[in-house]
Every structure is written in structure tokens, then in C-alpha cells.
Amino acid sequence: xxxxxxxxxxxxxxxxxxxxxxxxxxxxxxxxxxxxxxxxxxxxxxxxxxxxxxxxxxxxxxxxxxxxxxxxxxxxxxxxxxxxxxxxxxxxxxxxxxxxxxxxxxxxxxxxxxxxxxxxxxxxxxxxxxxxxxxxxxxxxxxxxxxxxxxxxxxxxxxxxxxxxxxxxxxxxxxxxxxxxxxxxxxxxxxxxxxxxxx
Amino acid sequence: xxxxxxxxxxxxxxxxxxxxxxxxxxxxxxxxxxxxxxxxxxxxxxxxxxxxxxxxxxxxxxxxxxxxxxxxxxxxxxxxxxxxxxxxxxxxxxxxxxxxxxxxxxxxxxxxxxxxxxxxxxxxxxxxxxxxxxxxxxxxxxxxxxxxxxxxxxxxxxxxxxxxxxxxxxxxxxxxxxxxxxxxxxxxxxxxxxxxxxxxxxxxxxxxxxxxxxxxxxxxxxxxxxxxxxxxxxxxxxxxxxxxxxxxxxxxxxxxxxxxxxxxxxxxxxxxxxxxxxxxxxxxxxxxxxxxxxxxxxxxxxxxxxxxxxxxxxxxxxxxxxxxxxxxxxxxxxxxxxxxxxxxxxxxxxxxxxxxxxxxxxxxxxxxxxxxxxxxxxxxxxxxxxxxxxxxxxxxxxxxxxxxxxxxxxxxxxxxxxxxxxxxxxxxxxxxxx
Numbered sequence: 001x002x003x004x005x006x007x008x009x010x011x012x013x014x015x016x017x018x019x020x021x022x023x024x025x026x027x028x029x030x031x032x033x034x035x036x037x038x039x040x041x042x043x044x045x046x047x048x049x050x051x052x053x054x055x056x057x058x059x060x061x062x063x064x065x066x067x068x069x070x071x072x073x074x075x076x077x078x079x080x081x082x083x084x085x086x087x088x089x090x091x092x093x094x095x096x097x098x099x100x101x102x103x104x105x106x107x108x109x110x111x112x113x114x115x116x117x118x119x120x121x122x123x124x125x126x127x128x129x130x131x132x133x134x135x136x137x138x139x140x141x142x143x144x145x146x147x148x149x150x151x152x153x154x155x156x157x158x159x160x161x162x163x164x165x166x167x168x169x170x171x172x173x174x175x176x177x178x179x180x181x182x183x184x185x186x187x188x189x190x191x192x193x194x195x196x197x198x199x
Numbered sequence: 200x201x202x203x204x205x206x207x208x209x210x211x212x213x214x215x216x217x218x219x220x221x222x223x224x225x226x227x228x229x230x231x232x233x234x235x236x237x238x239x240x241x242x243x244x245x246x247x248x249x250x251x252x253x254x255x256x257x258x259x260x261x262x263x264x265x266x267x268x269x270x271x272x273x274x275x276x277x278x279x280x281x282x283x284x285x286x287x288x289x290x291x292x293x294x295x296x297x298x299x300x301x302x303x304x305x306x307x308x309x310x311x312x313x314x315x316x317x318x319x320x321x322x323x324x325x326x327x328x329x330x331x332x333x334x335x336x337x338x339x340x341x342x343x344x345x346x347x348x349x350x351x352x353x354x355x356x357x358x359x360x361x362x363x364x365x366x367x368x369x370x371x372x373x374x375x376x377x378x379x380x381x382x383x384x385x386x387x388x389x390x391x392x393x394x395x396x397x398x399x400x401x402x403x404x405x406x407x408x409x410x411x412x413x414x415x416x417x418x419x420x421x422x423x424x425x426x427x428x429x430x431x432x433x434x435x436x437x438x439x440x441x442x443x444x445x446x447x448x449x450x451x452x453x454x455x456x457x458x459x460x461x462x463x464x465x466x467x468x469x470x471x472x473x474x475x476x477x478x479x480x481x482x483x484x485x486x487x488x489x490x491x492x493x494x495x496x497x498x499x500x501x502x503x504x505x506x507x508x509x510x511x512x513x514x515x516x517x518x519x520x521x522x523x524x525x526x527x528x529x530x531x532x533x534x535x536x537x538x539x540x541x542x543x544x545x546x547x548x549x550x551x552x553x554x555x556x557x558x559x560x561x562x563x564x565x566x567x568x569x570x571x572x573x574x575x576x577x578x579x580x581x582x583x584x585x586x587x588x589x590x591x592x593x594x595x596x597x598x599x600x601x602x603x604x605x606x607x608x609x610x611x612x613x614x615x616x617x618x619x620x621x622x623x624x625x626x627x628x629x630x631x632x633x
Contacts, residue, residue, distance in 0.1 A: 055621055060277040060301025065620075072616050077609075142454040162453060163387060163453030165599055 085169070092173050097180045104181070105188030118175035119189070137175050138162070229298075231537055232263040233514050235285035235523045235530065240270045241306070241513065243480075247546050248288075255533050256285035259264065262526040271295070278303060283518035286527040288339055288534070291511035293585055295336075296327030298516070301368035304335040305519045310528060312337055312515070315553050319574045321407060326583060328624030337531075339513040339540065340549040343567045343576070344475030345399065350490040352470040360494045360566070366437065371447045374431040374470050382443060384452030385460035393591035394508075395473030396522060396598060397577035400440035402508050403498030405432060407577035408626055415625040418618035421611050430607040437603040446599045451597055465489060476548045479563055489500060492565040506575040507567045510582065512549055588613045 051071055056062035073079060108119050125133070142160045149157025161171040245268055252264045267284060271294065277283050277297060286403050298304050300495050307313050313334050320338050329335065348360070358379055361367040371381040385391045398564050401407065413427040421428050449455065451470065458481075464472045465486035472478070473496070482489065495505040517527045517535065534540065537553060544551045545559055558568040570576060581590045593606045617623070 026376070057297050057301065058275075060303050068620055072620050076616060077612075115507070146451060146454055159451075160387070160454030162601060165596060165601060 040156050050136045089169060089173065093176050093180070096173060097184050100177065101184035103182045104185050105192055108185075109189055109192045122185060123182040125178050130179070133175060133179060137171075141171055226380075230261075232261060233523055233526045234263045235526050235532050236264060237264045237356060238267045238269075238274050238284040238287035238289065240268050240274075240289070241547075242317060244543070244547055247543060249537060251534070251543070255530060258533075260339075264404050264528055264530055278518065278520075281520055283520055284577065285517065285519070285521040285523045286530060287516050288513045289516065291324065291327065291336060291338070292582055293327060293515035294463065295514070296624070299330055299335040299517070300328035302330040302333070303519055304330070304333070304334075305517045305521070305524055306333040306335070307337055307515070307517060307528075307531070308334040310337075310531060312531055315535060315537075316552050317552050320552050322626040323509070323576070323578055326408065326411060326513070326578060326624070332524050336514040336516045337535075338510075338511050338552040339515050339534070340544050340547060341509050341551050341571070342476060342505045342512040342547075343509050343564065343571055344394070344542035345493045345495045345507045345567055347464075347472045347478065347563075348492050348494065349464070349467060349470050349476055350492050352467065353492075356470075358470075360492070361497050363497050363500045365472065367497050371443070375447065380449045380469040381447040381452065382449075382471045382473065383455075383460050383464050384444060384598070385455045385457050386444075386453045386595060387456040387459075389456050389595040391460070392594040392598050393581040394475065394579055396440050397437075397590070398581050399496040399579045399592035400436040400443075400498055401433060401472055402506055402577040403496045404436040404439075407580055407583070409578070411623075412625045414614065415618075415623035418622055419615045421615045421618065423608075423611075426613075427467060428607075429610040430604065433607050433610075434604070436498060437597060437607065441597065441603065461485075472494040473620050476564060477578040479548065491563045493564055495567070495570060506577050507570045507586075508579050509550075509576040510573070510578060512547075584614070585617055587617060 045122070051062075053064055053066060054062045055065045055068075104122055106128070108115060112118070139164045145161055146158050162168050237252065239245065245266075249266055256263055262423050271289065274284060274287065274289070275294070278300075278375070283303075316337050320341070324336060324338060353360075353373070356371065356373060358370050359366075361370045374381040375457070384396075408447075410427060410432060415422060417425045417427060423430065439577060444452070455463070460472065460474070461478055461481040463469065464478075465482040465484075467486075467489070476493075479491065483492070493507075495507045497505055515531055517524055517531065521527055535553075537551075537556070540553065541556060543549070543550050544556075548559055548561055548564055550559060551557070558572070581594065584590055588610060590610070593610060597603050597606055614623075
């Protein structure tokens, strides 16, 4: 302790500052977060990793079973397929959302009538609760579109998109895009408006 | 000074916590009764059960039962925390059976209730696994399900209830010629395909209990080479199921759900409906006077193969970690008094699992009574596999056009992979080597 203080007194001012104790106020902010994060995220995570090497179901007796769970997991084709689906779905959605949102933004920043009204209409899907959107589109895909198909005699519209195992993902992309487009569109509009007019 | 006062605060706080904990642990209310927590979450029957609990509380002074309707997930969590309910009546399925497999439930073997329960139901209970030497759960209410049919349409067309596969096809053909949809399909909801189309087809074709015992024995060997497998034993039932599902259903079956089906069936838009007794009350909402009946789906040419699908809608269990097992047992005996258990089942169109119990008095389920009494019953193959095999989705994929051979092969692989992680339970007693 005494050695340290001698060194500090000998050193220059800036160095001494950096070696001084940190302001307690920083700990006041850091410690609660650190404790909560450790208790709520890190500890359960580590416990979870531990139990992944056992046959525990959360209660009762359990024993170690090595890598069994991991071997079973990676030999499951459904898991690989789920990853592929998620990637494919994300890529498709991002592309659709950005193209549509950009085109809408260009349209809505040009000199047209009812600009404000149209912008409001296109932003509405963003403020509708997800559960209502799910309900409405479930009804549209299952009832309205097949009914329209039957009325117009268009064969491929007559079965629900959701009932087609090969195309059901398209329906999910459409609804996800509908909800994500307004947010992206607003960003594009803001960006387009900040471009000087003479460019 | 400061250290002293903080210690005082700490002592006060721990005293407060202790007294809270203490009151929770002792479970004694101010009037000296022992309080037990009773889990019951079957929505349709909460009113009935609340009244029964009130009657019990009024009938004696030692125990007070508090009914807890918070549901299965909360109960599972309470087991993990080591604070399970004192007694529960719950749907008996793979999830609840995990408590049985890990011996987390106490032995009810010595109770009068256990002695009065029909013995031939025990193998069905043990299909989900057992804890050596214990009777971990007792059936309380058995639901039977089979084909629901519109009696009026059958009468008008002069049709008899079919008892063989050929008769079934004749009935369906005749209905079709008369311009009536034979079966109403609701393929949009995967569970309706699983519990109805898939389960009735398999249960009418083979002995479900034997099949799953044999499958559990094969374990990781299940596949194209094994003695029993989904791809071998389920191929024909699935083929026949698909014949019915493709040729004899409404055109829009793929986009119709359970609610649509109840409405359409109540309006007489189809003659037969593969649903359970729970659909009766829904159908009655729009057509209270519609005359309905039930019969097991015939899948073979031998009427002896006819059987109805049952599930243990409610089973009684007392967790090992309960601190009030004696009080809970007293309430258990009360629940199993014939007048209470029979009244409950009558109110829910369920079958009472006691020896010599009266069958429910309702014309809509009359057609299933003889099968139940003769124990020609099976549990749905869709609920006898762990949730990690998405059977409902697989069944739905088949009726929507996927290749059944592919799907059944996938199910074999799934089964073998799960067996690789942990051996499947069987209705036979476990071997000591385990």
C-alpha cells in the first residue's frame, strides 16, 4: 500500500488519475445490472448447458449421458431443414420488404395529390396489433380468396394458400412484409426528403 | 450506530420473510384446518368441481381444499421448484406422465379409490410409463370418441351403421350419389386430423397397445428392417384413411377449421364427422335438437376389430413432495365416492372408470357403450408418442397430399432417435436391468 502511494506521488498527474479508484457512482450503475444479468441470463444459461449433458427433465432422478442429446440433435434432418427454412424466409422477406418499401417511398415523396392521406394509409398496418392481422389474414386466405377464386373460376385460387404445403411460406412472407413495410418505408421517406432537391 | 440499526432492519426483514414462509409451509388456516391445494384446470368443469369442493369443505372440519385452476404449465413449474400441489386431477398425457416416469408421484395403491377402479384400464395408464411398484395415478374420467353421424341423414337414406370397411365404403358411396358429403373434413386444424382421421384409422386396424409395446422394445432399431415399424404397420391404415379423406370429403376440407366443421355439421352439410364428444356441445349451439349418434370407424372386414378411441381425460395424482398427503388422500376418497364420480362424468359425457359403474345416459354416446364395457378400447396413437414427434403435422401433411410412405419413414427415424436418447415406456413392467 505504502509502495503504491509512493509510486503514485512520484508519477505525473494524468497517470495518477488513471490509477486512482473509480468513482463509486459507476459501481452504483454497473453492479445492479451485472448482478441481475448474471442471475437471470448467465447462471440459467450455464445450468442449461450443464443439463444438456444429462437426461434430466427438470425433476426427479437424472444421470449423465454425455453427448447423446447433441448427437440426436445433429442427426435430425428436421433441425437442418428448420435452419434452412429460417434463412430462406429471412432473405425473401428482407428483399421483398426493401423493394416494396423503397418504391412506395419514391412514390410518396413525388409531387402527387393526397400525399399525406396516402402516407397515413400505408403506415396503418404498422399500428395494428399482430394478433388482429393474423386473424384477418387467416380469414382472407382460408375463406375470401378461395371464394373469389370460385366466383371467377380461377382454379389455383380456389384452394387456400395456407393449405398448400409447398406455398404456405409465401403467405407468411406476405403478411410479415405487410407489417414490416411501413417502418422501412418511413426510413426511406426520411432519407429521400433529406436529399437536396438539386441532386 | 449505523451497523446496529442495519442489523435491526435485517432481523426484522428476516422475521417477516420467515413468518410469511412459515404460514405458507404449515398451511394451517386460522381455524386450525389443514389446507390443501387442489389443481384442476378442465375449463368446462370448473364450475362443477368448485361446487364439489365447497360441499367437501362443508362436510367436515379437518381439511380445507383450495381449488387452483391455473393450468398445466404452472403445475409443471411447481414440480420443478419442489412445491407441487397436494392433489391434482389432470388430463393424463405424455407431459403429465413424466412425473410418473420419474417417480414424483406417491403410491395410491392402498386407497379405496384404487380398489374400485376398473383393472383393465391399468395397461392404458401404464402405456405412458410407470414407477416400479407404485400406482402413481388413477383414472377419474374416460372420454370415448368415434365417428359422429347425423341420424336424420342416415334415416332418410335408409342407411345402417357400417360395421366393416366394405360397408363403410357402400354407405359413403350411397351418400355421395345422393349428393351428400359423406365426411366433413377440417384439415386446416392439424389436431383434428390427428385425433380423428389418423387415430380412428389406426385404432380400427391394429392393436394399438401391442404395437407400441413392440415399438418400444425395438427402440433404436425401428426402421425398414425392424419387426414392427410405422412404415410397415401403418401403411395400410394410412392408405385407407387417404381413400376416405380424398374421395369422400367436402372440397374445401383443406381450408376448413374445427369451428367451421362444427357449424357445417350442425347445418347437416355432411353425414359423418370424425370428432370427439367435446364437439357435441359446440354443435348443439346452432342445432340443439339435431339427433346425433356415434359408432367406431370400421377399417377392416372383421367386426371384431371395431374399437373406440379413449383418453384418460382426468386422472388423480398426489405428488410425493406434498406435505399434506394424508389430507389429500381423504379428499381423494371423497372424489371417488360413486355418487360424486358418476355425477361428474354424467355432466361431462365421460365414462366412469369404476367397476360396474353406470354408463352415461345420453343417446349421442350410446353407440360406444358396448365397446367401452367390453374394453374394446385403445388410446390414440397420436398421443402415445412424445411431443418431439410432430404427429399432428405429419397426419395433416398426409391428408394434404404428402407421400404417406415418406412421412411414415420419417416417423420411424424420429422414433429411433428419441429411443437413442431415452428408452420409451411400455405397458409391461420394466425389466430390472434398467
